[in-house]
Amino acid sequence: MAKRRDVPGIRPYDGPAGGWGALRATAQAIHDQMDAVKAPITLLRINQPDGFDCPGCAWPDKEHRSTFQFCENGAKAVTWEATNKRVPPAFFAGTTVSALLARSDYELEDLGRLTHPLVYDRDRDTFRAVAWEDAFSRIGEILRGLPPDQVNFYTSGRASNEAAFLYQLFAREYGTNNFPDCSNMCHEATSVGLPRSIGIGKGTVSLDDFEHCDLIISIGHNPGTNHPRMMGTLHEAARRNVPIIVFNPLRERALERFADPQNWLEMATYGSTRIASTYYQVDGGGDAAALIGIMKALLAMDAEHGGVLDHDFIAANTEGFEAFAAELESTTWAEIEKACGLARADLEQVAALYAASNATIVTYGMGVTQHNKGTANVRLIANLLLLRGNFGKPGAGICPLRGHSNVQGNRTVGITECPSPAFLARIEQVFGFKPPEAPGYHAVSAMQAMVDGQAKALICLGGNFAVALPDHEQSFAAMGKLDLSVHVGTKLNRSHLLVAKETYLFPCLGRTELDVQASGPQAVTVEDSMSMVHASSGKLTPASEQLRSEPAIVAGLAVATLPDSKVPWLEMIADYDKIRDAIEKTVPGFDNYNARIRQPGGFRMPLPPTERRWTTPSGKAVFSVYGGVGEDAGVFGADKVLRLITLRSHDQYNTTIYAMDDRYRGVFGRRDVLFMNEADLAARGLEHGDLVDIETVTPGRKLRMEKVTAIAYSIARGSVGAYYPEANVLVPLDYIDKDSGTPSYKSVPVHVMRSTAP
Template sequence: MAKDLSEEDAAADIPVAGYDGPVGGWGSAEGMAKVAKTARSSPGALQTLKRQNKPGGYMCCSCAWAKPPNPHVAEFCENGAKATLWDLTTARCGPDFFRDHKVSDLVTWEEHDLERQGRLTHPMRYDAASDRYVETSWDEAFAAIGAELRRLDPKKVTFYVSGKAGLEASYLYGLFARAYGHTNLPDSSNMCHETTSVGLKKVIGSPVGTCVLDDLEHCDMIIHVGQNPGTNSPRILHPFQKAAERGCHIVAINPLREKGLLEFANPQNPWQMSLGAPTEISDRYLQVRTGGDIAALTGIAKHVLALEDTDGGVLDHAFLAEHCAGLDEWMDWVRATPWGRLEAVSGLSRAEMEGVGTLYARSKAVIGIYGMGVTQHVHGSDAIGALVNLLLLRGNIGRKGAGCSPVRGHSNVQGQRTVGITEKPKLVPNDKLREMFGIEPPEEPGWNTVEFVEALLAGQAQGYVGLGGNLARAVPDQDRVTEVWGRMPLTVHIATRLNRTHLMPGRSAWLLPCLVRSEEDLQNGTSQQITMEDSFSHIYGSIGKREPASPHLKSEVAIVAGLAAATVQANPRLAWDDWSGDYVQVRSLIEATYPDEFHDFEARMNQPGGFYRGNPARERVWKTETGKAQFTVPADLDATGLADGDGVYRLMTLRSNDQFNTTIYGMSDRLRGIEGDRMLVMMSPDDIEAEGLRPGQRIALTGAADDGVPRRVDGLRIVAYDLPRGCIAGYFPELNPLSPLSRHDLLSKTPASKGIPVRLA
């Protein structure tokens, strides 16, 4: 089955991966120091870290966790610090670098090596004759791109945006697209939490979570499903630590035993950093099979119903009668679902699920927290529904210390949706846009990410403008996408560093370098602020202070406005030049377009803790089809939609500890005890033995989707890891070639990256 690549591999003896230290502590400090050395950060980076996530300061460009009104001395985590240090590198990737390297050579480099070249410094255009990017001027770039966009069919051009761009640039980008004539506005939400936007909205009428940060001070139980806080959102561990210390029950449901859900040593606590023991986070850990969340949550709910039948007084009958629909049908289905089926699909014992159900029945205020381990499945929306079903039983949505709380992975991905980055016209107040700007926004839906890639593979996509991101590496069916990306007539990338997608140039291709959030954005002699929204629907101002990496950089706002002015027919009400010079005017447009949520925008944006834009479901106003919170029966107990057997494994793609999305800071996955190698597959020791393999051996994985498309990734080192049988894991984006574009959440089309069917080859 497996073939060794070398004698060295054959002799390798890699033990079961593990890490003895806690999240945080000195290990976190060492991890930041290593990245600072690799990044060659500027001396001003330390001053930026002091201002990070504080009122009047710079808001982290990493995850979307809240910025508290009373911050710690150091209000940043390891992951956020790495992002800042990476942005503020002293390395430069300018015209000299591109003169020395052909694109066809650079495309063979590893992602990490490309990023290490540093910040892009000049606008560049691709010259096919020399196979190099060559220096150009901003005027030439805007004029040429605008002329090309006018030649193309707007309906076949895509404007993608990563989750980092602020509200101001995002609003103008959406306005630009609609004035140009399309709504092809996918963003990174399509890759991760679009399942929340669709699935959560279906059951409670809100596309975002119902909690605020203060709720974590008042809950007495947290159910945490499919999210790894130690790597992806470490600042969440501060309130988790406080909750655990006051006796709050924290239940983790996850296939991997992640360190961030086990123990935490607070870097702000001198005692824990010296002699003290770390805080144990989860008092129960349910190591569910990949895709077993629906079954696990249903099993917990089944026991709650049994307690109600036996003892009474468990369910919140008044809440259920006034606020919920579909309860009887759902209860009939739960009672008819046998425990044996729940155990088989979840991989848990009945006793484990009943134990959590008993805790839940005794808890007064419960928060359900989840991440992409829930959303990135074929039945991800049903998994969200299963969590909401459980919360509704005891009225745990719409009151203090309780609610449903998705953890968003990028700093402003939720905010971009709020201000109009969406392919769905019904989510945008188009009547106001007509009135304010005299344009005719398209009323037909545009492409989301999966639909863009489908159009690309079908030869229908004509142009791509990317406001950040590394999309060709992030999407499913990566190898197939790489083959066709450069066939588009136009590719434009607004970026800070070089990445692999930039090295797949279309017939006309451009690199437009922009400021990072921590750099001073000076327009007309005034330092401009931008704003963003966190996972708790709070809005914050952010102002950069560092000197820009190059005098040739422009802000994201200025680049979007410059492209729009060069493309869209002249219109006195589309004052692109004025807006790019004064972001206060852009915020006035946002306030006028969304007055209920952004009233008094300028006055409120810098208040400590941000301002809350509101959420009807938090007030128990349910904007669903029934006007009530909706109990739902899932289409399948198994969120993957896969059948067991026939040698098929369930592959999850993951981030490492030295990674943010496709940005690879280093080769360490410290919290999992893995160093120096990203081409690997984590397997249960029992599966390794059953397959006749051994740790350290190199194998290949092949796709097992029934769609006739061959998929394969070679040279993966086996690492023994504590995983349920039949479940394996490896790194994103290296294993994306195995993920079929056709496998996605049925409601949202979010790629099913946590349940990829593969075989060992």
């Protein structure tokens, strides 16, 4: 093989995930952002009973048996928030919004913490300080002049249960169910698909289950970057010789080998542990076909030898098995292999390992959900587990890997555009107003309403709304059509700069900071990926005396907008226990809320499937029928069409970019790359390091990304990868999972060609 040319910023990284590389990166983050004395004290409070919940991933806390409960990316998230850098009003006096828009996303957030409430001054094209009460008063005036269905209330997953509950209460008393939120863009397929299959839109496993499982099947996720504390759990399972079968289009270092920084022997010897026992590079978008192939093999094994399927469990607990089995029988192996890119023998081998396991956990991430058939993908995973009764027993179940640390809790306390009649009835009973019943907008439909001019205002409780969404050409322009935009956050981001006729920026307390209200210091609560609810208490002095907590900002907006409100906003802000009392009365599962969050570790929300209770209409778990492998094979096998997968770098959390490196993939100081299989490069007459243009081949508008450097990488043939959010310019706004509204960030059909851009 000819020697690859040298490409600036592209070089091999040979170390394991974690290990000394992680410690060096943590030290660098501390050096760049925080005081060397303050940093260690702050980091040792992460995920401790009397500390604060990490603002990074939603992986649950272990019993506190080790010295520290944070990882490299968690440390980056904390130092990024607790930075010494500040962006006071004086900064904006000499800096226009137009000039700020020319900076990169990394540069914008690296400026530091916002210190004062700000309003956009259109005449000077800059932000200036504004008094809190003046801002609230003007926003309330604008909102009272708009029909409620023209206003959208966006929520980031970092918001606490208390802030999210007040936020949904405010919007519903105002008169709308328009709740676009970050889960619409990641795990909405889980929230929609799992209730149809097992009656609840959450995972069913606990950390203890990972200590009792016989097999872990990992599909479509990169834990070393996106939920890094999970690596400790996988590391322990691998060292117990639990097989870990991985399905992922890219080779990801954390799923290959990992060195636990808390394992002194591995660190002292520069050793590591192999994580994946078997690694299958499934095609992007081929997960459904792979799952159907495994299940088809299981049915054949059961027919030949018996004892493979749990027929007693299926008969007692499920419905729809016959139609599901018929689909497996009618789907051909040729279709399956073409749609997933894996051989029949590989899938039969997975089926044999699954059949031999008494307790299996399936973990999955956005590689499963962010597809135009994401909901169907999720339901196929449930089917696989149902076949062998892998619900309601130790060491078994389904494990969707949430991103933000409270994205699941937000949904639990009412952030949804489709509230249940029972939830609305409880709001009316507890608070004395009748909330609207009509479904509202989700993230994509909210942006589509903005593009069409039907939405006039956007309130964002955190997040980077426009940047996180697809099709930036349309989404960015739509922000400028609004009458009002309001953003609550800790740092500046690009969505803040896409100004409306009137735009306000409200600086809020971070997770790490002390929140003092009239009754004294306050704690908030969050719910992790395994339905554990626990308290979080910041201790740092706030970045500015002008900062307010998210609950206080929501209450301020509500009081200014709803002069005749029936909600005791100021009483609840004075003492967050009263917010939790209201949640307890309104949302099932929060019994004795205040007492239980004062216990170390908190409490777990009810999960009926763990008791083999199914809260579906029939009272049984439901096998689904996919019905599309032949169609997938046709789309994925089209001539010269590749499937684009958007990816996060290792120095990134969602749209927040901590630095410009992605060391595990060997990319340093840049993000303008396209990961390609060497055979796909050769088939197009391209070489490693060539500049390429990428164009979508979906119906409608042709979206392009130009002058990107193609680099050879270990990725499934037929799939290519580019960084999110930059590659969102290639994802059509309407290319979504029709069931959940989730954008199809992980399998956009594209053409790749040598660049002709000037």
